Amino acid sequence: MIRILGVRVDEINMEDALAAVEKFIAAFHAGQKRLSQIVTINPEGIWLARGDSQLAQIIEEAALVTPDGNGVLWAAQQQGVTIPERVTGIDLTYRLAELAAQKGWSLYLLGAKEGIAKAAAAKLTEQYPGLIIKGVENGYFRDREQQVVEQIAAAAPDILLAALGMPFQEKWLFEHRDQLGCGVAIGVGGSFDVISGQVRRAPAFLRKLRLEWLWRLLSDPKRWRRYLVIPRFMRAVKKES
Ligand code: UDP
Numbered sequence: 592m593i594r595i596l597g598v599r600v601d602e603i604n605m606e607d608a609l610a611a612v613e614k615f616i617a618a619f620h621a622g623q624k625r626l627s628q629i630v631t632i633n634p635e636g637i638w639l640a641r642g643d644s645q646l647a648q649i650i651e652e653a654a655l656v657t658p659d660g661n662g663v664l665w666a667a668q669q670q671g672v673t674i675p676e677r678v679t680g681i682d683l684t685y686r687l688a689e690l691a692a693q694k695g696w697s698l699y700l701l702g703a704k705e706g707i708a709k710a711a712a713a714k715l716t717e718q719y720p721g722l723i724i725k726g727v728e729n730g731y732f733r734d735r736e737q738q739v740v741e742q743i744a745a746a747a748p749d750i751l752l753a754a755l756g757m758p759f760q761e762k763w764l765f766e767h768r769d770q771l772g773c774g775v776a777i778g779v780g781g782s783f784d785v786i787s788g789q790v791r792r793a794p795a796f797l798r799k800l801r802l803e804w805l806w807r808l809l810s811d812p813k814r815w816r817r818y819l820v821i822p823r824f825m826r827a828v829k830k831e832s
Pocket residue numbers: 702703704729730731754755756757759779780781782783784
């Protein structure tokens with residue numbers, strides 16, 4: 592584990608993350624009641640957690656905190672720590688869907704606008720035959736929150752994917768961690784928008800060039816404000832190291 596601007600990040604790659612999930616699900620099957628929460632942290636999240644002690648505490652207590660974003664890899668490198676790859680919410684979703692289909696683990700998709708989780712579920716089951724998706728629910732449920740919690744608990748999925756955006760997804764999962772009745776819960780941000788085909792992900796060559804952020808900015812210029820934290824994040828990391 593390392594700290595970037597005081598915020599916890601686990602030095603893991605995708606294989607480590609998958610192995611950890613397998614362990615968490617085994618504990619769930621052995622009777623563990625409280626879910627294992629996974630946070631996928633990017634520079635924006637680190638910046639948020641720096642000024643939000645509740646979020647920072649959730650990250651401290653999480654079962655796993657994955658390095659999501661090249662900015663996180665860069666910041667680790669400033670401390671002389673090489674993290675080999677990003678473990679993003681969307682990549683984790685695809686890899687877990689594949690593994691779940693093989694192992695018989697069940698999923699529940701919570702989040703995004705009406706119809707998107709359902710469309711994402713259809714794409715995943717098409718891509719990974721045999722995948723069990725126990726339920727889907729959109730992410731705009733504030734007036735029927737208890738009902739949604741009970742619905743998920745009744746389904747008792749091995750993995751709950753929560754695509755509600757950071758930090759809402761982290762706080763919501765944490766708040767309900769004893770009632771959700773699932774094994775693992777992961778905040779996966781805007782993943783369902785991409786998986787459903789609603790939003791196009793950056794092509795692989797841009798991802799390799801570490802320019803996924805630029806693609807996201809150009810695809811949705813309204814997001815520009817979010818990028819203001821990046822130079823601030825970099826300056827603070829430089830200063831820290
Ligand atoms: N969202 C939601 N409920 C809310 C607010 C947002 O389900 O109350 C969804 C939104 O529709 C989108 C995702 O959360 O699918 C947030 O995506 P974004 O890329 O902004 O999140 P990030 O990856 O930055 O956390």
